[in-house]
Amino acid sequence: MSRWEPDARGRLLRAALELFAEHGYESTTTAQIAERAGLTKTTLFRLFSDKREIVFQAQDELVALVKRGVDEADVGASPFELMVSGVRVLSGAHVDEHRRTGRILDPILAASPELNERAVFKRFALTVALEKALFNRLVDRWEAGALADLGIRAYYLGYDVWVASDGPAPLTSYVLEQVTHLQGAMQRVTNS
Amino acid sequence: MSRWEPDARGRLLRAALELFAEHGYESTTTAQIAERAGLTKTTLFRLFSDKREIVFQAQDELVALVKRGVDEADVGASPFELMVSGVRVLSGAHVDEHRRTGRILDPILAASPELNERAVFKRFALTVALEKALFNRLVDRWEAGALADLGIRAYYLGYDVWVASDGPAPLTSYVLEQVTHLQGAMQRVTNS
DNA sequence: AGTCTGACGGCACTGAGTAACATCACTATA
DNA sequence: TATAGTGATGTTACTCAGTGCCGTCAGACT
CATH class of the missing domain: 1.10.357.10 (Tetracycline Repressor, domain 2)
Structure with missing residues (x-):
């Protein structure tokens, strides 16, 4: 069993699109996205250069x-x-x-x-x-x-x-x- | 004598261009610009919608x-x-x-x-x-x-x-x- | 068994931008 | 001349994007 769930990038992507659709882009924070994906803000910014790039x-x-x-x-x-x-x-x-x-x-x-x-x-x-x-x-x-x-x-x-x-x-x-x-x-x- | 020096916008503009030329855009903070113009960050953002618009x-x-x-x-x-x-x-x-x-x-x-x-x-x-x-x-x-x-x-x-x-x-x-x-x-x- | 690597977390920080409220010269009106 | 605005600015405290540094640990490699 590996240490982390696979496909971190995909999980962030799906989490982000869900949240953007629910509450809009601006009122969704990067921390919220990371949390729903079971990750942290740090990892989000390692995989995407900024919030817009998601x-x-x-x-x-x-x-x-x-x-x-x-x-x-x-x-x-x-x-x-x-x-x-x-x-x-x-x-x-x-x-x-x-x-x-x-x-x-x-x-x-x-x-x-x-x-x-x-x-x-x-x-x-x-x-x-x-x-x-x-x-x-x-x-x-x-x-x-x-x-x-x-x-x-x-x-x-x-x-x-x-x-x-x-x-x-x-x-x-x-x-x-x-x-x-x-x-x-x-x-x-x-x-x- | 009026309470403030005139042409706040112009002063901010000149201060910003000076600082950008001296230290580059990214390493100049909005607080520095405002300070050189004899104003505060708040006033800067009242006159320009964001740093780029300067x-x-x-x-x-x-x-x-x-x-x-x-x-x-x-x-x-x-x-x-x-x-x-x-x-x-x-x-x-x-x-x-x-x-x-x-x-x-x-x-x-x-x-x-x-x-x-x-x-x-x-x-x-x-x-x-x-x-x-x-x-x-x-x-x-x-x-x-x-x-x-x-x-x-x-x-x-x-x-x-x-x-x-x-x-x-x-x-x-x-x-x-x-x-x-x-x-x-x-x-x-x-x-x- | 020991070592290394790479993907992640934790934490503290900077700086843009916002919001609410205070100040006070100037102006208008009584 | 007193009084009540008005509007441009300051003050303070906040949120949040994005960065930097270091710690952790499973799996791979030797």
């Missing part, structure tokens, strides 16, 4: 995903196709469980300015990751930046629709639809 | 500026021209003193993750403000979003070049140059 723990993998999507695209793919490959792999990783989690998390997130700020930061990190990945594939500097904005915007727009809907369609299809909308908008708008 | 106090006016730029554009202006009008007014407000301030602030900002996060949030707020202003002028929803990304990106790219350079050219000229670059990039990239 909510966004999954987001860091996404950076690696966009990058991989761009890196794996066919040789000779156009800049636009490189970007699409990035957001395709990015959105492809979301299974249906993420939709349920999203429905719990989104209201908590909306109620806390602190969490909002972190969410925006994570979005920016994704944008920068996509921009860098595109730039590495020899896309022009301005093309890389503009395409990154477009792709990440499509991802977030698609995500919102996906979370709000109930259909069996995967996130990717919603995101690609948004990519098409934004592409059309940009074509119309940059000729004046 | 650095970004000027940013909130910018939101009003972009909005005004879009609102004031000619009737019959194209979506692209509406956006350009927004960033033109936005960047037009920066005088040479802002460049000096920027040179002091930028290294401080780069050294602190906390300030970085707030900076990204302010950028996002600007983007959202531009997007909403465009949408109010009957721009299509996707056009408004994509144009807002493009405009704010141009603003930040232009700002970086301006701060790094010494010429007499105003910020606006750098920003408009970036707008042109990004417009060309988007034209190339959205036809594949």
